[in-house]
Amino acid sequence: MKSSALFVLAAVILFGFVSVAGAAEPYKVGAVFAVTGPASWLGEPEKNTVKMIEEEINANGGINGRPLEIIVEDTVGEEAKTVLAVKKLITREKVCAIVGPSRSGTTMAVVPIAERYKVPLISCAAAEAIIKPVKKWVFKTPQSDADAVRRIYEKCQEMKIDKIAIMSGTTGFGKAGRDQLKKLAAEYGMTIVADETYGPKDTDMTAQLTKIKATKAQAIVNWSIVPAQTTVIKNRSQLGIKIPLFQSHGFGNVKYARTAGAAADGVMCPAGRLLAVDTLPDDNPQKALLAKYKKDYETKFKADASTFGGHAFDAIMLVVEALKAVGDDKAKIRDYIENKKGFVGTGGIFNFSATDHVGLDKTAFEMLMVKDGNFVVAK
């Protein structure tokens, strides 16, 4: 009796060992997105995208024979929660890299942590301050707000506009955009005749727009996140303001244009090519990738693909390529990404270097215009 119990025990232990050895240890990657809260329109497509990629990679046998495990934490878009989530991922889950956070403010809050624990962080937020000055362990995939501003100013020059009114939300994204708009104005010969701000949850911007209407502005540039962007469009048409309206690259989801209805016609925004993939020429190096991502996402989630999910796609694919090449050593992943050249992503073709941790320039943007509830390339 005693010996048989011993036998069973031995068998259990042995079996346990075998099964551990059989299922390879997964590669653990952390993801911190604002899945709920005011920036959930960013976090939701980002989470969906990384989960979709995790599934796809594991269905095809994983990376180097090891499965990929992506641990998603919800930041609710708040700095304090993001800090906690990132610390948890690093110390408890021992992830080898982190993608996210979704917002510029939350990213800036966790930059010191990534630096201290020496974990590669690939942010999905746009503000240029994230990678300028260069932080050793921090990268980002969205095009920089400075490049978006350059595209808008170039378009203004083309349209013979030199007096602009700017509006911005009082969020990290809005503030960073406002700084760039003011900084680059002189370089492009723009005079800012009005500089208005509003809270991200404000329900009415007619007061700000009335002020702008009284100035000599020839165009309005608005820098904020939804739903404020839609409100600006609607209020502008209510006040009968006819001058062109530019939105930031934060406008990158066709749903926002549709919510504003007919009032959105003619609104322009610089955006990644994902939104206008159908109008791209066939020889564009990004076209095949964009079309596949858009189709996969839209069939799986029954929702429009947005550039924000695309930022998460680029971030996670960078990590996946690094894992394939160098395994899950944090320092090696960092070095691999820093030296990555010609990486085709949804946001553009990335060329990273020791002095450039975004790897994109203004050519990654296309100037899009809303027409009948869809985005077309602005002529």
Place this chain on the structure above:
Amino acid sequence: MTLSSQIVQFLFTGITIGSIYAMVGLGFNIIYNSTGIINFAQGEFVMLGGMVMVWLTTMVNLPMPLAFILTVAIVTVIGALFERLAIYPLKKPSVLILIIITLAGSIIFKGSAMLIWGKETHTLPHISGEEPIEFMGATILPQTLWIIAVLAVIVTLLAVFFNFTMVGKAMRACSVNPTAASLVGINVRRIVLLSFALSAGIGAVAGIVFTPMVLMEYDRGAMLALKGFCAAVLGGLGNGVGAVVAGLLIGILESFGAGFISSGYKDGIALLILLIVLIIKPSGLFGVSEASKLKEF
């Protein structure tokens, strides 16, 4: 744009946003009067009104008037159920416990709305089109006129209800002294139920008329509740007329503040006025200081 037409425009804007603060403030007051608590789920009733209306008109495809009645009915029932399931079963309701319960309720409503209708922003068609009406160089949307009209109707109906009906008078009696009210045969628990239903209904109406103007999403409630709360406090907690006047005042101050001082300090200006008034007259613009001393909260 000339200065005078700018002023008119700021006034229009202020009245539009002020009306919603007023309606939310009214909802706060009704519940405060019967229970002595601040219902933190008040903003969520407005959000639910907008969302249910969007759902009934765009997804179920009901005609507007029918959807309007159904929405108000549904949200009223939600308000009543909330009272029956969360407030009523309490053996010893203290103000603090009740307030925390309403806070929990607001989180539940918000979370459920997110799961049911998703996180995106929803909109509704305007009742009579989106063609702006010109007035002295300023523009106003027909929807704003609807909003003002709805606010006026609500205020009138509430005035009639509280002054000329038995139930309304019973509610006022409860607000003055619940113990004395129950001694003269008023069922205080039923009045509490009624107050939750009533303020949910008003919230729903506010949500329906405002969604076309300001759009609606699942987490709009908190901000609306904050501004509505300011209106209720500024006007004197429990004072219906006070909430309406204070709501409009906050809206107009915000809009003029944004227009003439700085849009960045817009909320700051409104809150500063609130602070000044509360320091000088803690019972609010229309509150009676003797009455507010008798209240627990």
